[in-house]
Amino acid sequence: MDECSLPASLQEVLIPSLPASGYYIPNFITKTEEAYLLQKINSVPLPSWKTLSHRRLQAHPSPLTPTNALLAAPLPTWLSDPVVPRLLSIPVDLKGSIFSASPHGAPNHCLINEYLPGQGIHAHEDGDAYNPVVATVSLGSHIVLDIKSKKNDTTGEKPGGAQGWRALQEPRSLLISTEELYTECLHGIREVKIDEDLGEDTIANWNLLGDRTPFAGGLAARQPRVSLTFRDVIRVKKLGKAFGGLKR
């Protein structure tokens, strides 16, 4: 079977144990769409990749400027279709989409990260260049995203304990982080080849997974994984302005 399955509303796929709104949709894209996206991503000219010490990265339509603005340009169609219209078709609480309240009503930027087994990303926040919604599609492998609160609570304890929370993202799934999950928490991916201790008590979205069988033994070996992270950059500069005004 090669079908995607969408919920009638995002509320149906809210991850209940996270500190604020996180949503998880398994099988958000099909295997055919996953293969197509991977083929397009891997056929870009090599200089389009920015190689970092623990992953490599493409930014579409372009990297942000030093002042965190986006030079106005559409996302490439191969990347936005069908993912973005599908994402916007899911209502939140039966009205509007998860991007309705964001400045452009839709994502205008996508960072593509590639991780080999054993690679990851340190705990960080995505910051205020973006409207606080990030929609991540996973290709090629599962991953465990570690989430922790930035602050201690009033009792001096860290919400979520020292471990924080863990979200398991299956290949072809969509994970959305918004509200305090975006603004008050850090997220990262451990640099391991095998994810361990996977189960109902340790994985926040365990009951929302599409297929728990690959993780039922509590262990899962990672494969190369590519993530598409769609966001709305708040400041967009028209090209004429960015180059000091080409019009006379």
Ligand SMILES: O=C(O)CCC(=O)C(=O)O
């Ligand atoms: O690959 C992921 O799922 C996370 C990537 C990420 O946190 C980022 O690009 O800011």
Ligand SMILES: [Fe+2]
């Ligand atoms: Fe991030």
